[in-house]
Amino acid sequence: MRKFKEFIIEKLILLCGLASIFFVALIFLFLLKEGLAVFKTVGLFSFLGGKSWYPISEPPHLGILPLILGSLWVTLGAAIISVPIGVACAVYIAEISPGKIKEVLKAGIELLAAIPSVVLGFIGMVTLVPLVKSIFHLPTGLTALSGSIMLAFMAMPTIVSIAEDALYSVPKIYKEGALALGATHWQTIWRVILPAASKGILAAVMLGIGRVIGETMAVMMITGNAAVIPQSILVPVRTLTATIAAEMGEAVVGGEHYFALFAIGIILFVISFIINVTADLFLHKRQ
Amino acid sequence: MVAFKIRDLNIWFNDVHALKQVSLDVEANEILSIIGPSNSGKTTFLRMLNRLNDLEPSFRMEGEVKFEKEDIIRMDAETVRRKVGMVFALPLPLPLSIFDNVAYGVRMQGIRHKGKLTAQVEEALKQAYLWEEVKDRLSESAFKLSGGQQQRLCIARTLAVAPQVILFDEPCSGLDPISTAKVEEAMLKLKQKYTIVLVTNNVKQAARVGDRTAFFLSGELIELDQTDKIFTAPADKRTDGYIRGKFG
């Protein structure tokens, strides 16, 4: 009797162990189920390369190039800001700050990670957006630049914590060796520790960028959401994520617009899949 | 009577050949001491007898291990472990009260009756010479006991399950001489009812308590004989060298 009960429990445990695989597959399956329908009416290339996104015009224009470029601009901007600052921050925390201060700094980074993105979006709207508007004398502060700054900020916890882990796991012996040869602390960091941790830092950067591409609420609240091909970083843009979030509410279930938004979901899913698998490879090879 | 019959036992962990062609019998109601330098396969041998090696994913074996004429690999692991108890090198109380530590194995057999549990716990603690010291504090955490008391608690815990064999894996390595003496005293008493296999790094301990002594070296059984014989006139000069080195 007990044996039988345990047999059932252990099968249940195995089943739940497989749940993650099941859910990832299920997500992909349902995205495909709803999203692939759009390609019956729009070719893959005119979907990806189409220059205009007017989903509710008659007939609808379903080209997501402006959205891809919008995501790309915002992401690039965010990466340019967040990568150097984030890695520098990780170096400071892992190598320079003494014990007690290290804990405080890490708590600060964790605090940032905990703030919901809608709250950051709200704060960005009321502080950052007017600031950008007045500095650059723009008609609106809802621009790609504002989005990049905000997203850089949101990618920071991911980059800092993973890069810090990578720096931390560099064998002590490397560091001691360099210091023993008379290198300064900074030379040791620059010539020995950073190169030794480069794979982990690369993974940190990739996962940070993954976070940025997938971010939705903050970006929707402060980039202005204009679905046009951006000519500079000081104009409003619309990202892939914001498009889904802003338009799904109005799309008719089973309509072409609905399918198109799911197709965007497929693209986001595939991007995040590639980023995560590659980053995981980098993190695993190190050991 | 023979408790364990082991023939041509080979054990590997990944590519490491931990035990090589070991054949020996363990007699019922004897204390068999196993001595040898570290990494000689003593503990691997001991853990084979109650199938704890199964927990290692890289474990692989060949040969035959019979417990009372039954192949232990074919037996249910829980049944083997219930009949063949183990006392570990360091005192390892579970994070439970003193009472619950001793009652643990009994409860796992499905015995829930309060009176029966209490009786079995008391009996086991008495056999391990711990009852007098803890009878008024059974509900306290087992971590509050001293190291020697903890080790006797672990013996009591093993006895409560009513095994036929008790395996001791260097049970006194963390204890002071007085505590060690108490554990050894308990062992000598237990011999009347149980078969004991004792792995020890302490050659003197083997000389004090063992009926027979086996010497392991690099995974091979070098020599097995009456304890007196091993310590006075060992047949193999490697045994002689090891014992001298340890005594010297």
Add this chain to the structure above:
Amino acid sequence: MRNPHRTQKIAFAFLFLAILLILVPVGLIVFVIIQKGLPGISWQFLSDMPRQGMRAGGIFPAIIGTIYLASGAILFSLPIGLLAAIYLSEYAKDNLLTRIIKLAIVNLAGVPSVVFGLFGLSLFVVFFKFGASILAGAMTLGILVLPVIITASRTALESVPQSFREVSLSLGASKWQTIRHIVLPNAIPGILTGVVLEIGRAAGETAPILFTVAAFYLPQLPESVFDQTMALPYHLYVISTQVPNVAEKIRYGTAFVLLAIVLSMNLIAVIMRNKFRKLKKW
């Protein structure tokens, strides 16, 4: 000639600057929300229905909705996540399947939150015909927090010393008895800490609930799991972008309440972690 010590000083100054660039804004954000949000907080604001198209009244239904959604998410993900963690920590062998499971967890954690929203919409709302409902929203959030629940629980389970398992098994207990009576009780503090953290995260997520449950303006409490509900994060989004002329006091007040819920969960988790660390018996 370059002086290495001066280079070092300059470099360290830049690194320190990077720290300030992150931490000063974080401090400012929290400070501004407290400073401007706290004055708007009153018992009425917390316990009243919104009125006049959300330009007056309170945020009670949004608070309740958020509590329902966050607890529903945990209710759904904890059993699955805990058993999955037990599988990984106690049963999984070092093989390809385990590798794939771990990769799936990483990927599930990396899926953009709005894609979870799409998934929830297509599976729960449309396919299972739950409609936009608390059930659909909570399950979507549940799958979103699942990978972190698994990872946190697994860490907690793996931190239970291997020797406890050996002792239990050597006393004749079965594997499941060992897990049930020794491993789980000693891992519970760590698991709870992870759960509390994820309640906070689930409470703050917006994108996954956009199309699965969140109501724009619904000044009443939900009566069943098939009802829509307002939720704090969506409410904050609505009153700051979709409804013109909402008083600053209400907007900051809402942001304050949401932040307070999320951060207090984090604080509770930190306190629990420290407390349990002190109580640890081994």
